[in-house]
Amino acid sequence: MDVFLQQVINGLVQGSMYALIALGYTMVYGIINLINFAHGEVLMVAALTSWSVIGLMQESMPGLPGWLMLLISLIIASVVAATLNFAIEKIAYRPLRNSPKLAPLITAIGVSILLQTLAMIIWKPNYKPYPTLLSATPFQVGGAVISTTQIMILGVTAISLALLMWLVNFTKLGRAMRATSENPRVAALMGVRPDMVISATFIIGAVLAAIAGVMFASNYGTVHHSMGFLPGLKAFTAAVFGGIGNLTGAVVGGILLGLIESIGSGYIGHLTGGVLGSHYADIFAFIVLIVVLTLRPSGLMGERVADRA
């Protein structure tokens, strides 16, 4: 039982990070119908930035408490990520808004490779240890353990999600975002500036990715230039799983995916009599995705949309 509880805790932590990243994908997709392949790389840049900032702070002000360092580095990383995502949209996606659909997808992939390469040049391609800034002694919860970092991840995710929901549902900007994703042209007629809304969406997505990036780094303890790829892919899967374009769907999809992965990889060995091991964890996401989409082609919470050419 405690093994099961442990897998659930790990799954929730993993899933909440997926949810944060998935929100960035789903918001962008909801508004401009683009799979922002570079989203995972924004996460990576944020994590590496926070690593550099923490390194600098540990050298210059060694007395600072760990949580404060993490917070400062998170803020700086968010600013960097937001600026980066804003620039990416402006340079690589905006000029192509009326082009064939595949064109921005290719530039997105190009930006993703470019960012990885630049990160390799700036930060060198080795794995860097990310310092443990919060207390390392874990708490006991009914036979399972949970670390301070994991508690922080769950807390930060909950707060971010609450803030985002408030922003989208109860502010003027949120209303503009919802209107633009419904129909950009009509929204523009009603006095919404789509360009501004799109930029805001990219900035918000980047901040969420930055939070997820710093959490990822502190949970796994390493950072490197290709760390954004797999979480990005899984988070996109989560977004599709929940029904892309739907914010609640992204959160539900992310958390479910985290749980499925962690419980699945924990028990697959038992279930198959040791034939398949936990190294198959990475394909769970995709198998679940294929099954779900086959049964429910628009995702768990997606609305049925008629295929428009």
Added chain:
Amino acid sequence: MNASQNTKTIALGVLLLVLPLVLQQFGNAWVRIADMALLYVLLAVGLNIVVGYAGLLDLGYVAFFAVGAYMYGLLASPHLFETFPAIAAMFPGGLHMPLWVIVPLGAALAGLFGMLLGAPTLKLRGDYLAIVTLGFGEIIRVFLNNLDQPVNITNGPKGLNQIDAIHFFGINLGKKMDVMGFEVASVTLYYYLFLALVLFTILISYRLEISRIGRAWMAIREDEIAAKAMGLNTRNLKLMAFGMGATFGGISGAMFAGFQGFISPESFSLMESVMIVAMVVLGGLGHLPGVVLGAVLLSALPEILRYVAGPLQSMTDGRIDAAILRQLLIALAMIVIMLMRPRGLWPSHEHGKALQAKEGA
């Protein structure tokens, strides 16, 4: 075809035939680059059927390439022979299937995989299809990586080696050959084989494009609902496009395995799928000359840069090496070309017209 066009075609043909003999003088590495470029052309033309004609974004194309390559690798290397005594008993001389068995098998298996993947997923909308195919590619790669236990089938991350070179009609492409006193290297022989295959594939592809099926695919690409209303069986046609594309992928995979003599799951990463899609889109979606141009450009140019990157590496204190420079260049090319020419370097006229009309509406 008028006279000047004829001369151009003949000149191009002669150039393509002489090219490896000239490159050979500078070293076999240059011919290898040409070989790989031809393989990528093969893949890009195959994917063009799926993405370019039928408009189905497939981000897991490399899976079919892998299926073909592993088919060849397993049936023509000592791996199965050494691992399974039963097979050793069946083929006392070692498992060396002839090309005529492996290539059709590989192509058929890849085509079957394509249909299997396509059957449940083809009713999905564009982007969902993209992510499902991407997931499928990853699944195949993870299986190749892990199927070394409990029964060692793929030899895991170590891959298969000592794969037989391609040989047929008593000609072994793995060894150099003397033709009237002139020495033709093994890579050059492969070049001619791949060139012949590429020409054959382009011919099939072109005939498909102007056929009833090709027109149906393009109708689906432009507007699926309208195509359905015109009485096209869109599901079967889409499945066919998937199967066809996968078959070409499988054949190229088999060629790749024979050419390299070694394969491992590393060669079949998602990045590879993305590169092939980029080749098709950069060159010009659905336009054969454009696709060929895109494939040659993206595969050969960065390789050539590898040879001039040395000085740059010493200048930047080892931070920028050849591999990084290559990646940087590919990324920049993808962004810049798309920004300047969103329809690709060499788009088809017809497609362009239809799109302009749509934008104007």
